[in-house]
Amino acid sequence: MPPLTIRPFVDFLLLLGLGSLIIYKSSKPPQLTETSWPNDDSVEDRVTATQNSVAFPRTFFTSILHTKSPAGFWMFSKLYLHKGTIYAVAPTWAEKESYPDLKFILAQPKKMGPESSGDKAKPTEKEMVVLTADEAKSLIGALENAELLGGLSIILYDVNQFMAHYYHWWGELMLGTVKSYSAAISSPPRHRVVPLEPSQFITPHVANQSWRDRAGVNKPLMQAAFPGASVEDKGYWDKLQNTNQTFVFEQAMIVSRIAAHKHPLARSWGKMIGSTMNTTVPLGFWEPLRRRVVQNMAKRGTNQITSLITPRGRASKKEDSLLKSSVLSHTRKPLVLYISRQATPHRRLRTEDDEDLIRALEALDIEGVCEFQAVKMEKLNFQDQIKLIARSTVLIGLHGNGLTHQIWMPSSPQSTIIEIFYPKMYLHDYEMLALNVGHKHYAVWNDTFVTYPEGETFPGTRTGPELHSVTIPVQGQTVAQIVRERLATPAQS
Numbered sequence: 001m002p003p004l005t006i007r008p009f010v011d012f013l014l015l016l017g018l019g020s021l022i023i024y025k026s027s028k029p030p031q032l033t034e035t036s037w038p039n040d041d042s043v044e045d046r047v048t049a050t051q052n053s054v055a056f057p058r059t060f061f062t063s064i065l066h067t068k069s070p071a072g073f074w075m076f077s078k079l080y081l082h083k084g085t086i087y088a089v090a091p092t093w094a095e096k097e098s099y100p101d102l103k104f105i106l107a108q109p110k111k112m113g114p115e116s117s118g119d120k121a122k123p124t125e126k127e128m129v130v131l132t133a134d135e136a137k138s139l140i141g142a143l144e145n146a147e148l149l150g151g152l153s154i155i156l157y158d159v160n161q162f163m164a165h166y167y168h169w170w171g172e173l174m175l176g177t178v179k180s181y182s183a184a185i186s187s188p189p190r191h192r193v194v195p196l197e198p199s200q201f202i203t204p205h206v207a208n209q210s211w212r213d214r215a216g217v218n219k220p221l222m223q224a225a226f227p228g229a230s231v232e233d234k235g236y237w238d239k240l241q242n243t244n245q246t247f248v249f250e251q252a253m254i255v256s257r258i259a260a261h262k263h264p265l266a267r268s269w270g271k272m273i274g275s276t277m278n279t280t281v282p283l284g285f286w287e288p289l290r291r292r293v294v295q296n297m298a299k300r301g302t303n304q305i306t307s308l309i310t311p312r313g314r315a316s317k318k319e320d321s322l323l324k325s326s327v328l329s330h331t332r333k334p335l336v337l338y339i340s341r342q343a344t345p346h347r348r349l350r351t352e353d354d355e356d357l358i359r360a361l362e363a364l365d366i367e368g369v370c371e372f373q374a375v376k377m378e379k380l381n382f383q384d385q386i387k388l389i390a391r392s393t394v395l396i397g398l399h400g401n402g403l404t405h406q407i408w409m410p411s412s413p414q415s416t417i418i419e420i421f422y423p424k425m426y427l428h429d430y431e432m433l434a435l436n437v438g439h440k441h442y443a444v445w446n447d448t449f450v451t452y453p454e455g456e457t458f459p460g461t462r463t464g465p466e467l468h469s470v471t472i473p474v475q476g477q478t479v480a481q482i483v484r485e486r487l488a489t490p491a492q493s
Contacts, residue, residue, distance in 0.1 A: 152196075152252070156204075178285065179276050180253065195292075200231070276436075284438070298386075339395070342376070353474050369484060390410065414489050
């Protein structure tokens with residue numbers, strides 16, 4: 001009797017496994033490519049692009065992917081959409097009753113303010129409903145017949161009150177989304193960073209792509225950050241709801257500003273991203289996206305820098321040439337970047353204090369402590385702004401939108417944000433960004449400053465008309481001393 005061999009059987013199993021893999025790969029939801037930008041296909045084409053004709057998986061029930069999701073940032077698998085209403089399907093009545101209060105997930109499409117205060121914007125059955133499987137059959141049809149919208153969809157369930165703004169889009173919506181995704185998808189927490197790779201963003205209540213800001217910043221950054229995703233607006237959502245078809249999102253995150261502000265932390269920090277401040281995430285959760293944006297913006301090519309500002313005003317030809325080359329090249333000394341607002345109509349330093357600050361920081365450059373540059377960002381094209389920020393170690397500026405750029409600055413033991421306020425004013429906007437992306441934050445009040453250890457911050461906020469003064473005082477030596485001490489910190493921890 002010949003010796004028994006299992007090789008033919010093993011070969012058969014290998015072939016069977018390979019065939020299954022090919023079938024699985026071919027049935028994955030199609031991923032949108034960079035050709036999706038700038039959303040010039042018809043709505044019908046874009047709906048079709050995210051649908052999957054393959055039979056729906058056996059698991060029909062909705063799952064919350066992170067049971068400790070921060071208010072306003074909830075991630076689900078198998079979330080249903082029928083006639084514009086979002087449905088979560090629970091397997092039992094008991095699980096339906098245990099769902100979190102929907103006011104922490106989304107809200108009626110209203111503006112922040114009096115019209116949404118208290119429970120005035122609490123979601124109704126038009127916005128979202130939790131069903132049992134039996135209820136779902138009668139209301140939205142057989143779950144197995146739902147059309148699958150593949151991949152991860154980020155549903156930005158807000159009106160356009162704050163969307164068309166660099167800080168609110170990136171410093172709140174995108175940063176909060178990436179952080180909440182990292183918390184939901186990373187296991188165990190603080191162990192491994194999983195980059196966010198959505199198939200699409202949807203703005204159900206924002207028409208005509210009006211999420212784009214006037215400065216033209218949000219769109220190129222979205223292209224650089226998520227080249228495989230589209231940003232769909234109300235027209236796309238209306239197309240989905242104006243049919244009798246039920247759709248199911250393979251994965252979806254619902255992001256809602258009003259819902260986020262229901263969390264006590266959002267109220268104490270004064271911003272929607274405050275709801276995420278105690279969320280446990282892997283260290284460096286933002287770094288993959290930051291690096292991708294910097295690299296993709298660099299690929300756009302080097303355009304001429306229209307103007308760079310020196311302490312004495314417009315740069316000479318020689319100085320301008322040196323500064324232009326510094327945007328593109330790296331030096332061994334850390335770059336200290338001061339974003340000047342002296343050309344803006346509000347929130348400026350006193351002229352003599354602006355000059356004093358620049359002199360004090362120039363002295364550090366001459367001494368060899370750092371490389372120093374003072375720039376007016378509005379004089380740079382956007383690609384060069386990102387290149388300059390991406391090689392900065394210390395960023396200095398008055399409270400304002402320019403400090404949002406810090407999210408593209410690499411984190412290190414030396415990385416620092418120095419935010420200048422009118423004395424005793426305080427807002428948390430840019431401190432929160434610094435805490436999330438790994439920079440040390442200082443608030444400077446003329447000749448004094450405050451900074452806080454991890455877990456502590458300024459109590460509440462202080463604001464008033466002086467916040468927008470055009471004669472804000474600051475002593476240059478106070479800022480220079482912070483820079484000197486921070487750069488004395490070992491560059492590697």
